[in-house]
Amino acid sequence: MSLEKITSQLNLSGKEKKLPPVELWDPPYCGEINLRIKKDGSWYHNDTVFKRQNLVKLFASVLKKEGQDYFLVTPVEKIKITVEDVPFILSQWSWRQGEYGEMQVATSLGDEFILGENHPLHISDNGCLYITVRRNLLAKVHRNVFYQWADIAKARQTPQGTELFLPCGGYELVLGHF
Structure with a gap:
C-alpha cells in the first residue's frame, strides 16, 4: 500500500472538518505500511520525517487502535502502522x-x-x-x-x-x- 493511494482517498483540502467515524468502519486488512510514529510524536515514512503538518493531521484523523495495534482506516481499507509509544x-x-x-x-x-x-x-x-x-x-x-x-x-x-x-x-x- 502506498502513501499516495491512502492520501488520494482522504480530504487534503486543509479545511477543518469533524473527525471521520473510524470506530464505525471495519474495512478489510490490506497489509502494513512503513509509517512510524516515534515516542516524541513525530511521524516518519520510510525513515523520512513528515514535513507537512496538514498531512500528519489528516492521517491522525483516520487513526484507529485495535488491541495493541494501530491502523489507518478508510471505509474500504485498513493499513497497519507502527507506534512506538502513543500517537x-x-x-x-x-x-x-x-x-x-x-x-x-x-x-x-x-x-x-x-x-x-x-x-x-x-x-x-x-x-x-x-x-x-x-x-x-x-x-x-x-x-x-x-x-x-x-x-x-x-x-x-x-x-x-x-x-x-x-x-x-x-x-x-x-x-x-x-
Whole structure:
C-alpha cells in the first residue's frame, strides 16, 4: 500500500472538518505500511520525517487502535502502522474560568479538549502521564507540561505517601505519589 493511494482517498483540502467515524468502519486488512510514529510524536515514512503538518493531521484523523495495534482506516481499507509509544503528545494547557477551574489542553496536532471524565489522566507503571484524547487513543503528557503542573500542584498525605494533585473543575488531576 502506498502513501499516495491512502492520501488520494482522504480530504487534503486543509479545511477543518469533524473527525471521520473510524470506530464505525471495519474495512478489510490490506497489509502494513512503513509509517512510524516515534515516542516524541513525530511521524516518519520510510525513515523520512513528515514535513507537512496538514498531512500528519489528516492521517491522525483516520487513526484507529485495535488491541495493541494501530491502523489507518478508510471505509474500504485498513493499513497497519507502527507506534512506538502513543500517537499524540499533550503539549499545551491553560485554565478556563480562572485558576483551578476547568483545564483546557491541546496536543501537538491541535486536538483541544477539557480535562475530565471524558478525557481522563492515566499514570503508567513507569510513572508517565497519559490522557485519553479520543476513542481509545492516548497522548503522552510532555515533560514541560508535567513540570509546570508539578510546580503549581498541591500535596496531601495518603496511605501510599505524598500525593501531588491539581483541583480541576470538580475533577482531581493526580500527578503521582512520592
